Amino acid sequence: MYRILCSDLDGTLLSTKSDVSDYAIKQIGRIKNKTRIILVSARMPSGMYYIQESLGITNQPIICYNGALVLSENKVLNSVCIPIHIVKNLLSLCNGLQADLGLYHSNEWYVPQTSVRVEKEIKYTKSTPTIEKTTVTIAKWEEQEVGAHKIMLMCSKESADILMPMLEKKFKEQLNLYRSNDTLIEIAPIAVSKLSAIKLLMDKNETLEDIIAFGDNYNDIEMLENVGCGVAVENARTEVKKISKHITSKNTEDGVARFIEEHLVI
Template sequence: MKYKILCSDLDGTLLSTKSNVSKYAIEQISKIKNDTRIILVSARMPSGMRYIQESLGITNETIICYNGALVLSGQQELASVIIPVNILKKIYNLCSDLEADLGLYYYNEWYVPQPSIRVEKETKYTKSTPTFESTSTTLSNWEQRNIGAHKIMLMCTKESADILMPLLKEKFSVQLNLYRSNDTLIEIAPISVSKLSAIKLLMDSNDSLEDIIAFGDNYNDIEMLENVGCSVAVENAREEVKAISNYVTLKNTDDGVAHFIEEHLVN
């Protein structure tokens, strides 16, 4: 079956390395991109996605950033949902006595209080550069500008994350999506957005979710994969993700998405 839209997560899914799309993926996507819209869907900031769009030759397409909190078509903002400063301050206060730094993201702005191994990795993998300043300074500036965060990345120790996660759920589960991406990282987004909600914004009136094929690997991909016409997990995906997907392809490091495209979508 031909699909009108192909949606793919990046890290752990489409990207065969930590930061780049492979020549094989570029070749396979080039075979279908004139008939199928290729939409990148990620927790990354725009600058961490644009260079991948350029590699794939799909800069004319929309990108879904921050798990759906920011949707961009070129420079046009199709959707933007932020976490307000008053909530950011409460989270900051919860972290004040713990080993936990707030990475704060708004559009293409990224603020962290200090250098760390995690920040170095993010800089290298997403080809984006943070601004180093105290979180209190960032929050004060954002309050004056009347903006908030499209995403928060709490960079913790395992011990501080173990303490913070239940506290955050208790205080903010009605307002925020809270997602522990590993032992030391907690990602936080507005509760009203998701990858699926953003995808729905891009559909024409005569489109259906059945017209969409999606690829993913992690918990934040589950809702998207459960609702599209065809869902494909990579072999390295969480077991829960593989369990709800129609297909399981090769690992991301073995170019699973490109392999599936060549096997099933290229005429």
């Protein structure tokens, strides 16, 4: 039996765009007293808390923003931000292009205007942004001396095609850049990852071999490669499936819960 189970949410544990299924609740409920269940996501805290509640694991830590913020019952265990001067530079690069900056710090989310993308995010993560000019948010953060745990560039495909190579050239040493689809570029501090956050939460007597992890996307690769048992869902990227020890059913077919039922015996 593994001592820790780590799972990505979107496209992995969640069988719909926003909720965990009764089947998953049942299977995690069966093992949660013997195995620590840690949710690992690019989401903000409020987009994870309700899932923790559904699973009955609010006593466990959560890894938010791909590892940039680690919380345990509202206590900050680790926090790494993108410095404000880099946020300003990113805004300058987007000038004249169809690209809005979604700015995240702690449990706050700021967007300059609503859009189809923003409305989808509200619906799927059950979180609500503050709508204000990006320059206003930056000025406020500068005064508070805080940075961004995550930046989401919401672009047109054409703008994303222009921005991605520019960002990689200018910021590859400072930022983790991840194009999650044709119109979205997610940006995180380079010093953190899902794996670095998991290591932070391990007890002295635990090793990576004691961990089973589930994922579907590029930002899950390092985690799945290094734990004792990395499991990809069937809908995962080809590259993710190649490096995983096992492949389970699609997220929409409750792949994580199926694997738990079939392989994790108490």
